[in-house]
Amino acid sequence: MKKDFQQLPSQATPLPYSVTSLADLPGSLRQSAMQSVGSTDDLISICVFPGRTYLKNWFSWENVPEQTLLFTCKGIHHIQAPTFSHHDARIVSIRAADLLYARLSLILMYGGLELVDENLSRVIVEFNAAGFEIIQSSIQDFLRIISDKNAMPTSEAPPTKMLLSELGGLSFKFKNGLYLYGLLPEEQLIGFVFQPGIWGQRWHHFPLKLSETTLLALTDKRLIVIEEQSRSRFPAYGWIFTFYPRRVIQQIGVTSSRQWQELSVKIRSKTGLINRRILLEQVNGLAWQELWLRFGTLPTVL
DSSP: OOOOOOOOOOTTSOOOEEESSGGGSOHHHHHHHHHHSOTTOOEEEEEEEOOEEEEOSSSOEEEEOOEEEEEESSEEEEEEOOOSSOOSOEEEEEEGGGEEEEEEEEETTEEEEEEEETTOOEEEEEEEGGGHHHHHHHHHHHHHHHHGGGOOOOTTSOOHHHHHHHHHHHOHHHHHHIIIIISOTTOOEEEEEEEOOEEEEETTTEEEEEEOOEEEEEESSEEEEEEOOOSSSSOOOSEEEEEEEGGGEEEEEEEEOSSEEEEEEEEEETTEEEEEEEEEEHHHHHHHHHHHHHHSOOOEEO
16 A cells, blocks of 8 residues: 655756746657646646656666646646657546545655545656645645535534644654644644554564654544654654545554554455554554544544
8 A cells, every 4th residue: 555665856857846837848748748638627736746767676667757737626637748759648647535545645745646536546756855835735726626525513523733842842844744744724623643663672672663763643634644764763754644535434443462553544445445554552542543543534443
């Protein structure tokens, strides 16, 4: 379910940019874009990701062609320019109403966006994170289309500002990530569980990382999971955000063991259930169950 991006663009990677009309797109994308946008589509914004060539490994280079994201009032069209191996442009369209989850990676100068719908159609773009502000509002508008329709009234929840302040006392980094890049404008944070990285041992001598530092944030619109990505004890840079609309969450269960609790988030696609597992300390597992019992649905303890 999770894609690990191995190649991180350097500072030399061209920045994404926006254009005002389909006619302003590069020639490699223009015709396919015009064919993709239907007569009933209300085009909101157009983002272009320049092509690039990078060293894939010690023996070969890889070319990533130009791409564009067309944001409409109903969803998104992703178009990738033709290549030597694929003579036709690649086109994937995702309706906001069908979104299963969205994943956003912001790690140093690397940016990655992954969108998956209920049919498991997938859009993936990678970009220089220094240009994220160019596409941030378009991504938020896309996520807001479906989120606003599934918002839950939560008058009993503490104010978002108070919860963010509490989170800042545990991790200023994760508080900033949630506030700056996770929450939509006017989205209400209901509660959170912050889980530091969990370490075990391999062969009783060597440290073994069992899970990354993770934040579970429940809002009136979505479940937001924020993670780090590090293979050492040193602090990791950046964040990986995964956004799950409330409507796709079929079940949340907790499996208990002697030392940990494993949270199981089952999301509903048209091909079956997809299971996302998150390891928690006992106290955090109990805190999540209490939060979900009050503001979600009753978790099933397996």
